[in-house]
Amino acid sequence: MKPLLQVAPKRGVPGIAKKAISYRLLRVNVNGAWHEFAIGRDIAPNMTLAFLLREKLGLVGLKLGCDQGACGACTVLMDGKAAVLSCMVLAVQAHERHILTIEGLPEDDPVVESFAEQSAPGYGTALQCGICTPGFVMTVKGFLNENPDPTLAEIKEALSGNICRCGCYAGIAQATLRAAEKMRIKRTRESA
Numbered sequence: 339m340k341p342l343l344q345v346a347p348k349r350g351v352p353g354i355a356k357k358a359i360s361y362r363l364l365r366v367n368v369n370g371a372w373h374e375f376a377i378g379r380d381i382a383p384n385m386t387l388a389f390l391l392r393e394k395l396g397l398v399g400l401k402l403g404c405d406q407g408a409c410g411a412c413t414v415l416m417d418g419k420a421a422v423l424s425c426m427v428l429a430v431q432a433h434e435r436h437i438l439t440i441e442g443l444p445e446d447d448p449v450v451e452s453f454a455e456q457s458a459p460g461y462g463t464a465l466q467c468g469i470c471t472p473g474f475v476m477t478v479k480g481f482l483n484e485n486p487d488p489t490l491a492e493i494k495e496a497l498s499g500n501i502c503r504c505g506c507y508a509g510i511a512q513a514t515l516r517a518a519e520k521m522r523i524k525r526t527r528e529s530a
């Protein structure tokens with residue numbers, strides 16, 4: 339991790355003698371925009387990335403299902419590729435990193451489209467209450483980045499860290515297969 343920057347506050351507090359306070363600065367890119375937070379003033383040093391995203395930036399797509407790394411609902415992508423559990427990452431560990439949340443995905447993202455197409459009510463749906471969906475979508479994106487042509491067994495293994503309390507696992511696996519197919523078609527078109 340790159341070292342955090344030292345910054346001095348821009349203004350003193352009126353009526354109080356100036357003290358040499360300086361803050362370390364967290365710089366993080368979220369969904370394409372850079373944000374800066376003074377550690378100790380804007381955020382606590384032990385704040386999680388999940389808390390920063392939800393409470394400081396209002397990105398409430400990710401959910402805090404367990405807050406202890408057991409459900410996958412808080413998954414985001416770091417540096418474009420790897421899916422990480424944002425409840426298990428300190429905000430300061432995201433210094434100078436690029437974070438992608440569900441809000442940063444376009445509507446025509448192949449994974450988003452695949453989940454939407456697999457959402458008709460009834461058996462085989464990929465989403466019922468939708469609480470787990472952002473976490474699954476981001477996990478699937480990270481997985482397909484690494485394995486663009488997975489088997490059903492590989493998909494089940496890759497998604498085994500995410501919990502869906504509505505039990506939509508079969509539909510989610512089908513949506514993942516569909517997303518992989520869409521991405522294959524897109525790659526073929528782009529390379530033609």
Ligand code: FES
Nearest residue numbers: 403405409410425
């Ligand atoms: S909220 Fe992060 S894994 Fe459950």
Ligand code: FES
Nearest residue numbers: 466470502503504
């Ligand atoms: S759709 Fe309800 S928890 Fe997964």
